[in-house]
Amino acid sequence: MSTPDIIDTLAGIKPGSALDAIRTKRLQARENAQKSYLSLFEPIDAGDVSLLERAAVAAFVTGLHGETPVASFYRDKLAATADGPRLVEAIELEIARGKTSGPYGSFPAGPLSVENTAGLIFRVSAERKSALGARLVAALEHAHLLVFRPRDAASDDMQALLAAGWSNTGIVTFSQLVAFLSFQVRVVSGLRTLAAVNASEEAAS
Incomplete structure (x- = not known):
């Protein structure tokens, strides 16, 4: 059984609707987005990043963006993953601690330095480190960095992932996952x- 188009599902797009027609005009982009989802969250071989880790990072990243259908979807996905239910509460608590607005951080010395902005440097709370484990602790901290202060990313941040047990291949997959979720x-x-605007216009006509 094939997986329904995830963006259509999360956006509530019905076949034959105006939004369905819009997405159909960019069929390749639509198909590529679905392929990206499948390769990241329903891979044939999870390899260096377990399905649990993928779901946990997804729940955290989308949760940082606010309570949306996307965040709810990945929270439920984590809860449905083997050993996932025990992590849901911990992830939710870390989302609450990590919520902020951005982007912020510091540029290298130069003309852009005038745009430097201070902000939260997120670290997982000590009381939840044992429940999450070293790999997820490092992953959540790095994900927060990528979401809110990507300009601060440096080699030391990569070393923190490696030190926690992430492989180079795993880090690439992890980075792709965070980028896809933001998209x-x-x-x-x-x-x-757009759907809300269309519905409003139809109601007014």
Whole structure:
């Protein structure tokens, strides 16, 4: 059984609707987004990043963006993953601690330095480190960095992942996952906004 188009599902797009027609006009982009989801969250071989880790990072990243259908989807996905239910509460608590607004951080010395902005440097709370484990602790901290202060990313941050047991291949997969989630959240948000506008215009006509 094939997996339904995830963006259509999260955006509430019905076959034959105006938004369905819009997405159909960019069929390759639609198909590529679905392939990205499947390769990251339903891989034939999870390799160096377990399905549990993928779901936990996804729940955290999308949760940082706010309570949306996307965040709910990945929270439920984590809860449905083997050994996932025990992590849901810990992830939710860390989301609450990590929520902020961005981007922020510091640019290298130069003209852009005037745009330097201070902000939260997220670290997982000591009381939840044992429940999450070293790999997820490092992953959540790095994910927060990528979401809110990517300009601060440095080699030391990569070393922290390696020291926690992440392989180079795993780090690449992890980075792709965070990038895809940021894309997905924005696309779904935009499509749902368009749907609301269309519904409002139809009601007014």
